[in-house]
Amino acid sequence: MAGRRLEYSKGTSAKFWSVNQVGSRLELTAKPTKTTQVTAKKALGSRVERALGRWADLSPRRLREELELGESVLDGYVVSGVPICALYGLEALARPTLWRGNRALAAGDPSGWNDVVDYCWAVTAAVDKVGVRSDLSARNVASVLLLRIALEGASKQVEALAGHLEERLQRNSADSDQLHLAHFAASMAEELSLGYAAARGPKGPLRELAKQALSKRLGTVLDRAADYQLDNTGLTQPEGIEFANFELMPVWWFALARLRRDNDLETPRPEHPLFATPFAKLPEDFHVTPKHTPWLARIEQLSKAAKKTRRKR
Secondary structure (H helix, E strand, C coil): CCCCCCCCCCCCCCCCEEEEEECCEEEEEECCCHHHHHHHHHHHHHHHHHHHHHHHCCCHHHHHHHHHHHHHHHHHHHHCCCHHHHHHHHHHHCHHHHHHHHHHHHCCCCCHHHHHHHHHHHHHHHHHHHCCCCHHHHHHHHHHHHHHHHHHCCCHHHHHHHHHHHHHHHHCCCHHHHCHHHHHHHHHHHHHHHCCCCCCCCCCHHHHHHHCCCCCCCCCHHHHHHHHHHHCCCCCCCCCCCCCCCCCCCHHHHHHHHHHHHCCCCCCCCCCHHHCCHHHCCCCCCCCCCCCCHHHHHHHHHHHHHHHHHHHC
16 A cells, blocks of 8 residues: 555545545545435335336226237237247236236225236246246246245245246356346245255345345345345336336245245335335235136136147147
């Protein structure tokens, strides 16, 4: 350090700045103050409010048109003799069901969870037939898996869905470094079934949270995970976004809380804007199995049609 000098501009105080050595140079970095922390939290709150408003404003007409379009596309695949393509695309074609649930939740109607779970069951059934076929699908399946862990804990369906996701992560290991949420979901499933989880996935708050999943104290990692979610959201546009269509739903916290509850550990609820909406409150008396899931019957029809097509060839 001899011979090096850092010149402070007028008015600079060590109370508000820190000095860090980066290679051969020194950098001056602003320390977070209560004022900057409050400003940051307000900014996050505004983003949550905007997303909440967009879901609430989603028109019934658009939902109806999207659902009808999905049905017509599925019928087109069947008529064209390629029902297997319908199974490949069902995850996206059924998405308006999830949107409808999100719209209800944004309006304060907890019955929206029925549509959310219906969508999750549809994705599970489709993946069981054709697997996880892309990184985009892996992101979506991760949210579905985490929500199912929260609702069911250990189950055959959760284990099977986790197996399909794990297969995708291993097959595309080079690209999977971008799939923070998928690695976290696989870790939670592994912890649930085996009692331990290996360190995995790209560095970030979700990997850190997976490592600390059964620690007595979680510290600030919950807030950082919540920040990460708000930085990686999208509304009805899933490309390249980890939490697309689940952006206000802290599925990672739901699954973590279930895992810790099963191990007699409490899970702090962060004082964070992400946790101040109806999306962050699972009904306590919620029934795991949907009473009516039209997508499941549709998937069985498509699967049978796909098998007949393969036999003819």
